[in-house]
Amino acid sequence: MSNDAYGMVIDSLPFIDGVDDHYKAQIEREIERELLTFTLDRLHKDIDSLIGDTQPLRFDQSLYELYCEKAAKYSNISITTEQPPSLKRSLEDVVEQRKRVCPGIDIARYDEHLAESVEHLSTIAGYLRHQELVLERLLPKTVEKQWMINNDYMQHAQEALKNVVVAEKAKLKDLDQYRKSLQQQEQLSFAYLEQQWEDALVRNLETDI
Template identity: 25%
Template structure:
């Protein structure tokens, strides 16, 4: 179980392999003395990184057939590792682009060594291939669970939330319509009352003005009224 990667640095300087190996040795020594029975199950998995993975043989064979040409030259491990990494990067990129919002650290292939020993039953089959395929299979299984189980539940829940939101929004709009309708009715009542009030005021004012005009004519032109009386 390695606690250091190749890019481990301190204060901007790369730590030498000697000190990393010494530190790793001390860590492993302490871990051996640890009582693992009291550890959390997830932590126990860290202590046993080389456990076997179950992979469907058909998927495994299909994966080998897909990337088999990259393992033809076993002498050039660097070139083979590069081809393997590029191929798996393309393989994973397709699913990253298709299914986003996934923590890819859980499906990292960088910590799994591809080359080590070769299985003689198959001329070109790197040791870490099954482990890499296991990670990819776990990734695809995650997508299957997401599409099959999570998405339907999410859609149902979202549909319920949308219905509740629409129902409440409709209620708010209906309340606003009722309030505005009531205001319009009150405005109509007020308008009618003001019109009646102004009508009476106009009639009174018109009568008074006419009376004042007649009085003024009578005072200034009494002969008009005398002739009229005759």
């Protein structure tokens, strides 16, 4: 449906015109063929903006790499990660930037190989035991809560998307009702114009004969 200088132009009348099933099937095939060319690997911009309103907790890759580096350096854990040189350099730059902003704790004092006395070694053992308890008891609870938080976020995001779908379907239904009402109101006018066209066609044929 469109507007021009002479008024409203309706180019589709599905509610008052009958269409042959052959043409309907042909149209459906054309629609299916056209849909195959669409790219569906990204979200609709409205849905993308809706999800972007609430940001979930993001995984910090650079911080994780820093943890792996320190864990491999100051423990017996061997972590082997193959990285391209460019990525390794960029990660090293991130680590250096973080060190300049926040030097952090000098963990060299907790290295048992550098212990200068029994008291120093006892301090190191206490710290390592504390870390062990954190990993054994606190980390599982933290991970569980993190999963609960992420699940809650996904649930709310899903509900928001469902609301968007329901609202859009309601708009489409209202649009169809409006189109149906408009076409039914103009049905007599279309029938009158069609009859005039047929009468003019008959007169032209009679004149030619």
